[in-house]
Amino acid sequence: MTSGGTEWLARAREEGGPAGNPTRDRQFVESLARGLEVLRAFAPNHALLGNQEIARATGLPKPTVSRLTYTLTKLGYLTYSDRLGKYQLGAPALSLGYAVLSNMGIRQLARPYMQELADYSGASVALGSRDRLSLIYIEYCRSNATVTLRLDLGSRVPIATTSMGRALLAALPESERVHLMDFIAKREPERWPQIRAGIERGLEDYASRGFTLSIGEWKADVNAVGVPLIPADGSPIIAFNCGAPSFQLPRERLENDIGPRLVNLVRGVEVLLGHQ
Numbered sequence: 001m002t003s004g005g006t007e008w009l010a011r012a013r014e015e016g017g018p019a020g021n022p023t024r025d026r027q028f029v030e031s032l033a034r035g036l037e038v039l040r041a042f043a044p045n046h047a048l049l050g051n052q053e054i055a056r057a058t059g060l061p062k063p064t065v066s067r068l069t070y071t072l073t074k075l076g077y078l079t080y081s082d083r084l085g086k087y088q089l090g091a092p093a094l095s096l097g098y099a100v101l102s103n104m105g106i107r108q109l110a111r112p113y114m115q116e117l118a119d120y121s122g123a124s125v126a127l128g129s130r131d132r133l134s135l136i137y138i139e140y141c142r143s144n145a146t147v148t149l150r151l152d153l154g155s156r157v158p159i160a161t162t163s164m165g166r167a168l169l170a171a172l173p174e175s176e177r178v179h180l181m182d183f184i185a186k187r188e189p190e191r192w193p194q195i196r197a198g199i200e201r202g203l204e205d206y207a208s209r210g211f212t213l214s215i216g217e218w219k220a221d222v223n224a225v226g227v228p229l230i231p232a233d234g235s236p237i238i239a240f241n242c243g244a245p246s247f248q249l250p251r252e253r254l255e256n257d258i259g260p261r262l263v264n265l266v267r268g269v270e271v272l273l274g275h276q
Helices: 003-014 030-040 051-058 062-074 091-102 105-121 163-171 174-187 192-209 251-275
Strands: 078-081 086-089 124-131 134-142 156-158 212-215 222-229 238-245
Touching (some): 030 051, 051 062, 051 086, 105 124, 105 238, 124 163, 163 212, 163 238, 212 251, 222 251
Antiparallel strands (some): 212 222, 222 238
């Protein structure tokens, strides 16, 4: 195995990826994993990437990246711009993501209630699923307020400092939560005491009130509340949030109004899921 492959696998584990050591698994296809890691490098804020940028993002050697991007382009998963000298995701790659979203029935069930809360609060309401040390928005509703958070479907937010992330951490089995917190501590050693204190407050809030808060801890001018949903069928835990600029959602309103409403929203979605 190349040193680049070792670095990539190590980083995947450090970011809370699947447990275990794939280098010792004879069924693990490293070339496939590397190709998928190249696709993962593309994000809403990194839609156009060159080989050097992909190599830097993935930790893979540039010659390896060049072969992978060539192959993915031949297959249509990437498209190449001669003018910019960069790649972007092609329609087949996008179709994979849309296929996943279309099969998530919870999005269709939850959306009307999410939009109702967004309109009531003058804020945005999102549903997120964990990806390593982040959550990806798989559904998103915003109000017609003149000032809202400029996020959208597919946006990625950190698990450590957001209300949504803390809600998910609070709902995880303790062993899995400790596992992720260890990775966060390694990633953010200087900020870890502050981050840990915020997560611990989230655990206390969830135990006593059913929701977690982030008051200017993700972004200084953003407040939000989060609530997890634990699917009865054993699917991965997901989480909802409601957030807005702090002047629109002060702590008192989050604690006394929006937080309880978001808890009721999630409980209602759980009932609907149980009827399916």
